[in-house]
Amino acid sequence: MSGLRRVMVANRGEIAVRIIRACHVAGVEAVAVYSDADEHSKWVRMADEAVHIGRSAAQKSYLDPDALLKAARATEVDAVHPGYGFLAESGAFAKAIEEAGLVFIGPRPSVLEQMGDKAAARSAAASAGVPVVPGTDPIADPEDVGKMAAEIGFPLLLKAAAGGGGRGIRPVHDLDELLDALPAAQAEARSAFGDPSIYLERAVAHARHVEVQVLADDHGNVVHLFERDCSVQRRRQKLIEEAPAPDLQDSTRQAITSAAVRLAEHVGYRGAGTVEFLVDGDGNFYFIEMNARVQVEHPITEAITGVDVVAEQLRIAGGAELSMSQDSIELKGAAVELRINAEDPERGFAPTPGEITELRLPGGPGIRVDTGISQGDRISPFYDSLIAKLICWGADREEAYARARQALAEFHVEGVSSTAGLHRELTSAEDLMAGPVHTMWLEQHLGGR
Structure with a gap:
C-alpha cells in the first residue's frame, strides 16, 4: 500500500492513464485534470473525478500552476503526481505544492532546481566522483568563450543550462561557428526555458x-x-529504447550503475529518476544530465526487472521504504520500446493531428501497449503527438525484436499518418540488429528525411 488516499495527476495522455492505473491498483483514488481539448479523453473517463483546468493551449492549462493548485485544493487530494513534461521538473511548482500542505510525488524542490540547472548538475556529478564530459560553467563573459573553447577542443556543443529532453543544444565545429551561434543560442535558451545561460x-x-x-x-x-x-x-x-543496453561490458554496466546510485545519494534524491550518460567506443562513460521524474521509456525497465516504477513512486511519496533491495533486483531478458507518433516521416516528421478513425492494437506474449488514445479520439495539435508506446519483451534481444516486428505488423491506425511504417523499417535494419548503434546512426540512416 502507498499510504496515500487521493492523488491528482497533473498531466495528460498515456502517462496520465499509466498513473491512474497504478493508483487504482494501490487502492488510491485518482483525480484527473483536463483542458478544453481533452474533455472526452481516456484518462478523464478512467479517473474517480476529473477537473477542467483551462483552455487547450498548454500555457493555459497543463502549464498553469495556479490552475493545477486550485484543482488540487478543490478535490481535496493529499498528493500530486506530475508525470513527465509540463511542470514535472519545476522546482517552483513542487515548492508550491508542498507549501499548500500537499505531497509532491517527486524529488524535493531544491533537488529539482539543482538537477534542472545542467551546469549545477555537472558540478554535483563531479563532486560525487561521477565522470563528466569536459566542459565549462555557464558563460559569464562572451569574450572568454574563445579561450574556453581552446581549452576543451572542438567539436563542441553549446548547451542551455536550463535545457533538457534534448532541447537547447547546438553543435559547433570551429571558433567562427561558435561566435556566430552564441547570441542565437542564448536567445533561444531565454525563449524556451526562461534562462539565457549557456x-x-x-x-x-x-x-x-x-x-x-x-x-x-x-x-x-x-x-x-x-x-x-x-x-x-x-x-x-528518442524513437527506440532498449533494456538492457546491448553489448555493454559487465564491468561498464557495474561502473555506470554504481555511478548513478552514487549521484542520487550525493544529492539526497527521492523518487524515480534517470541518470543519463554518453558512452564512447572504448567504454568510457560521461554524465550528461539527470531527469528528475519518471521517464517515457520506464516500461522497458519494468519489463526486465518486474519492478513497477510508478507503484514505487506512490510508496515513496506515502512515506514507505522501497519494496526491494538491490540484491533482490534481477535482470531478466530484454525489452524494446517503440514510440508511435502521429507524424509523417516523408514530410520531415511533420505532426499530423486529426481524428483516429480506426485503431487496432497488438497483443500476445511479451507485448504491452501504453496509450492515452482510443478509437474516435483526436490527436490534438496543442500537445505531443504520441499515439502509443509498444513495449516488447523477450528472453533475449533477438526475441524482443522479433516480437516488436510482429506487434508492428498487427498495429493499425487510420485517420492520421504515423511513424509505424518507419519503425517497421528500423526494426529490420541490419545495422540496428547487429547493434549497438551511436546517437547519429538514425540521422545517417534517414539521409534527407
Missing part, C-alpha cells in the same frame, strides 16, 4: 546514449534498475 561541452564522437533508472526513498535506500540504451534518436528525440 555553457560549452565537448562533443563525444560516435557515442551511445545510455541511462540508468534509479529509485530512492526517504529512509536512505537507493537502488538502480539497470540501464537502457536510447541511442536511436532523431534531432536528439
